[in-house]
Each structure stands twice: as structure tokens, then as C-alpha cells.
Amino acid sequence: MAVPEANEFFVDPSRCIGCNGCVQACTECDTHKGYSMIQLDYIDQADSPQTVPVVCMHCESPTCAEVCPADAIKRMEDGVVQTARKPRCIACNNCVLACPFGVPKMNTAVHLMMKCDMCYDRTSVGKKPMCASVCPSQALFFGTRDEIERLRPQSRPLNTFKFGAQIIKTKVNIMVPARSTVEHIDVVAALYEPTVGNQLEDSLAPDGIDGDRE
Amino acid sequence: MKAESPEIIAPDSQIPEQQPHWRQEFPIDSPQDDYRSRRDFTKLMVITSFAFVVGQAWIVLLSRLRRARGEPPLKDIAGVDELPVGGSKLFHYPSPGDASLLVRVSEGQFVAYGQKCTHLSCPVIPKPEAQRLHCPCHEGSFDLLTGQPLAGPPRRPLPRISLSVRGNRIYASGVQQGVV
Numbered sequence: 001m002a003v004p005e006a007n008e009f010f011v012d013p014s015r016c017i018g019c020n021g022c023v024q025a026c027t028e029c030d031t032h033k034g035y036s037m038i039q040l041d042y043i044d045q046a047d048s049p050q051t052v053p054v055v056c057m058h059c060e061s062p063t064c065a066e067v068c069p070a071d072a073i074k075r076m077e078d079g080v081v082q083t084a085r086k087p088r089c090i091a092c093n094n095c096v097l098a099c100p101f102g103v104p105k106m107n108t109a110v111h112l113m114m115k116c117d118m119c120y121d122r123t124s125v126g127k128k129p130m131c132a133s134v135c136p137s138q139a140l141f142f143g144t145r146d147e148i149e150r151l152r153p154q155s156r157p158l159n160t161f162k163f164g165a166q167i168i169k170t171k172v173n174i175m176v177p178a179r180s181t182v183e184h185i186d187v188v189a190a191l192y193e194p195t196v197g198n199q200l201e202d203s204l205a206p207d208g209i210d211g212d213r214e
Numbered sequence: 215m216k217a218e219s220p221e222i223i224a225p226d227s228q229i230p231e232q233q234p235h236w237r238q239e240f241p242i243d244s245p246q247d248d249y250r251s252r253r254d255f256t257k258l259m260v261i262t263s264f265a266f267v268v269g270q271a272w273i274v275l276l277s278r279l280r281r282a283r284g285e286p287p288l289k290d291i292a293g294v295d296e297l298p299v300g301g302s303k304l305f306h307y308p309s310p311g312d313a314s315l316l317v318r319v320s321e322g323q324f325v326a327y328g329q330k331c332t333h334l335s336c337p338v339i340p341k342p343e344a345q346r347l348h349c350p351c352h353e354g355s356f357d358l359l360t361g362q363p364l365a366g367p368p369r370r371p372l373p374r375i376s377l378s379v380r381g382n383r384i385y386a387s388g389v390q391q392g393v394v
Contacts, residue, residue: 061225065242074244082244087252166225 001124002078006144009118009132010157011055012175015139018042018051022131022140029119029130031083035107037116038131053140055131056081056103056116057161058171064095064104064115073113079171080120084113100163100187118172153178160184285388291316291326294382300342304329307375307386314375315340315347316384319358324384326375327361333368347372 018040026036039054062081065073072088073095075081084095084104091111095104104115119129123142127133132142141148148157157173162184174185224233241247286308297303297318305326307314313329317340327347329337336351346364347356354366361372376388 062242063225066225071240071247073242074247075242076244 002076003080003118003120003123004126005078007123007126007142008145008148008157009055009058009129009172010141010143010148010175011053011172012139012141012152012155013050013052014175015137016040016051016053017137017139018049019136021134021136022053025130025134026116030121031117031119032114035105035114037105037114039102053131053135054101054103055129055140055172056118057101057159057168058118060169060171063098063100063166063168064113067094067098069094076120078124080118080123081115082117082120083115086110086112089113100161100166100168148175158182158185161187163187288378289386291377291384291386294379294384297324302340302342305386308389313337314386316377317342317358324377324379325359325361326377326386327356328373328375328389330372331368332363332370332372333366338372 020040022038023036023040026032026038027034029037037056041052041054042048043050043052058075058079058081060079062073062075065075065081068084069092070084070088070090072084072090073081074085089112091106091108091113093106093113095113095115096106104113106112107114119127119131123129128142129140132138132140135141138151141151145157148155152175154177155175156178158176159170159173160183161168161170163186167184168187176182176185224237230237238246289305289307291305291307292303297316299318299320302315302317305314305316306312307326314326315329315338316324316326318324319342327338331338331349331351331354333349333352333354336349338347338349338354338356340358341348342358345358347358347361349355349366349368352367354368355364356362356368356372357364361374363369363371374390375386376390378385378387
């Protein structure tokens with residue numbers, strides 16, 4: 001059994017409404033043993049309700065597996081990177097620290113790294129992952145490339161990322177505006193930019209406030 | 215996507231031939247990984263030890279059967295006058311596959327042993343002048359009169375064949391298995 005090649009995962013953070021439905025649904029998946037493997041990140045909780053669902057991107061060269069000293073993290077033939085194998089995982093946290101997207105989670109109760117495996121029990125038989133099946137705004141979309149092109153004409157999928165000097169190609173796609181010219185998404189660029197909401201460029205800002213609040 | 219491509223995609227984006235050896239030893243891709251679970255290993259160990267137990271039982275059964283079969287029948291080997299002193303004759307006893315040696319030690323004494331060396335089953339050669347049976351494979355030696363090992367790797371005596379002389383003929387009348 002393998003995930004059909006036509007079915008792909010598309011994540012569009014701009015559609016996320018922060019309902020936490022995916023987080024709840026994720027715990028229901030059989031391969032997650034009752035733990036939620038999806039993270040709902042707030043970009044700047046003080047100033048913005050914007051949230052970003054973070055699923056495993058399933059890299060072509062998974063950094064988590066590259067750094068695993070116990071040879072415990074394996075990628076299936078369809079490109080899905082699985083949770084660490086229980087007999088091998090030594091709970092060293094290397095993968096947790098190394099992943100550019102911050103996906104692997106250390107389950108200290110069972111000494112096992114667990115991560116999003118795209119609900120392998122479901123997707124390998126042609127179903128959608130739990131998160132994509134419940135997402136009301138379809139920020140998490142699982143389907144064919146034809147479907148996404150028909151449904152989201154204003155966006156295009158992108159699966160190349162940059163993490164420092166490392167180029168990462170992933171199985172999961174992020175939706176970017178169709179007219180944008182970016183070739184890749186810089187994962188850590190935000191570290192060097194002022195936080196969202198710091199620049200008050202709105203004309204409603206009172207005189208004398210330049211928006212730099214430190 | 216890269217589902218079918220067997221090539222290894224590594225962070226240094228080098229071709230598989232230029233990858234270090236450990237990358238083949240510890241592949242990231244599941245199909246290339248020769249994965250054995252602890253359960254498989256335990257199963258193998260249990261089955262193997264069970265096979266050993268069965269083997270032991272089989273050996274016990276065989277020796278019981280051999281004992282129950284009793285002494286093999288008499289077999290005419292040679293005439294008393296057929297061999298000179300120091301001479302030897304090859305015969306098969308108790309079954310046609312068991313090569314055995316009859317040696318005339320002195321005027322009135324004959325001995326017979328199974329020819330298979332108790333080390334690795336090479337045929338032994340009688341050396342009556344040295345009072346020995348010699349195994350050329352690993353320089354083993356047995357005493358000609360008793361069959362006891364004297365030198366070399368063998369540790370067990372040769373199986374001795376009981377002889378009985380009736381009239382002018384020598385008969386093989388049984389096998390005494392060598393005891394350690």
C-alpha cells in the first residue's frame with residue numbers, strides 16, 4: 001500500500017482560521033496513538049489572530065532522518081517520512097532540533113519521536129488525512145493537482161524551501177500567490193525581519209508614532 | 215514524485231556512487247532498509263533452539279533403535295590360512311557400506327576393526343610392523359591390538375568387530391562400538 005501519486009498535500013496558511021479542528025482530528029488518527037501531530041502556530045499572537053498549521057513537509061532528503069544516529073527514521077517508497085521506529089529510537093532529540101520546520105515531537109512518556117506521517121493508514125488506502133478532512137477553510141487540502149488548480153486559480157503550489165544554505169524539496173506543497181515570482185520559501189527569513197505588526201504604516205496611526213515599539 | 219527513482223537523494227546532492235559507504239549501510243528509504251524486528255529475531259532464536267531439541271531427540275531415538283535391533287548376524291570373512299602373519303583383508307560388516315579390516319597379528323591371533331577413523335572418517339591403513347593402524351589424513355594412530363587411539367586427533371577407539379573361528383573359517387559376530 002502506498003499513497004497514490006496523484007494525491008498531494010497543499011497547505012495554504014493564509015486560509016487558516018485557527019479553529020483547532022485539525023489538532024483535534026489529528027488525535028483521532030490510528031497511527032498517532034491518540035497524540036496530535038499537527039501544530040497550530042500563532043505568528044504574532046499579541047497582534048494578529050493569524051495561525052499557521054504545521055504538518056510534516058515530507059522532505060526528499062529528510063533532515064530528521066539524516067541526523068538520526070539510531071537509523072530509526074525511514075521514508076516509505078511514496079515519499080512519506082514515518083514516525084521513528086520504536087525498537088530503534090533512542091529518544092535523543094536530534095531530529096527535533098534538526099528539522100527546519102520543527103515537526104518531530106519527542107514523546108517523553110514512551111521515549112519515542114512521533115511526527116506527522118500524513119495519516120499513513122488513511123492516505124495509503126486513498127483517504128484524506130484527518131486534518132485535511134476536517135479543515136473548514138481547506139487551508140489543509142489533500143487532493144490532486146488538477147483540483148487545486150481549479151479551486152485556487154489565484155494561488156500556485158511551491159515545494160522548494162531554503163534553510164540557511166540548505167535547499168529542501170518537499171512532498172507537501174505550500175500555496176503562494178500565483179503572481180509571486182518566488183522560487184523558494186526562506187524558512188528562517190522571518191528571524192531577521194521585524195515581527196508582524198511592528199510597522200504601523202496605516203494612515204490612522206497618530207502623528208509622532210513611528211511604529212517601532214521594540 | 216521520486217517514488218520510483220532508486221537514486222539516493224543526499225543533502226550534498228552528489229550522485230550515489232560518490233556517497234560514502236555508510237549511506238548504503240544506513241539507507242533512509244524504507245524499501246532499501248533490511249529491517250528485522252526484535253520479534254523476528256526472537257522467533258528465529260526460538261525456532262532454532264526448538265530444532266536443536268528435536269535433533270537431540272532424534273539422536274536418542276536412533277541409538278535406541280540400534281540397540282533394539284540387536285547383534286548383526288554372523289558373516290563369513292575369510293579362511294584361517296588365507297592371511298599370512300601381518301597380512302590384512304578388507305571386508306564389509308555389518309552392512310555393505312561399512313568397510314572393515316581384518317588383520318592377522320600373530321600366528322593364532324586375528325583382530326578386526328571398522329576402517330573409519332573416529333576423527334573424520336578417513337579409512338585407516340594397517341601398519342602391523344609398528345603395531346598400529348595409521349590414518350594418513352591427520353596422522354592419527356590406533357593401537358593394533360586394542361583399537362585405542364594413540365596419537366593424532368582421534369579421541370575415540372575404532373569400533374571393534376568380534377571374531378569367532380569355526381573350523382577353518384573366520385566369522386564376524388558383532389560390533390563393539392568404541393567408548394570414549
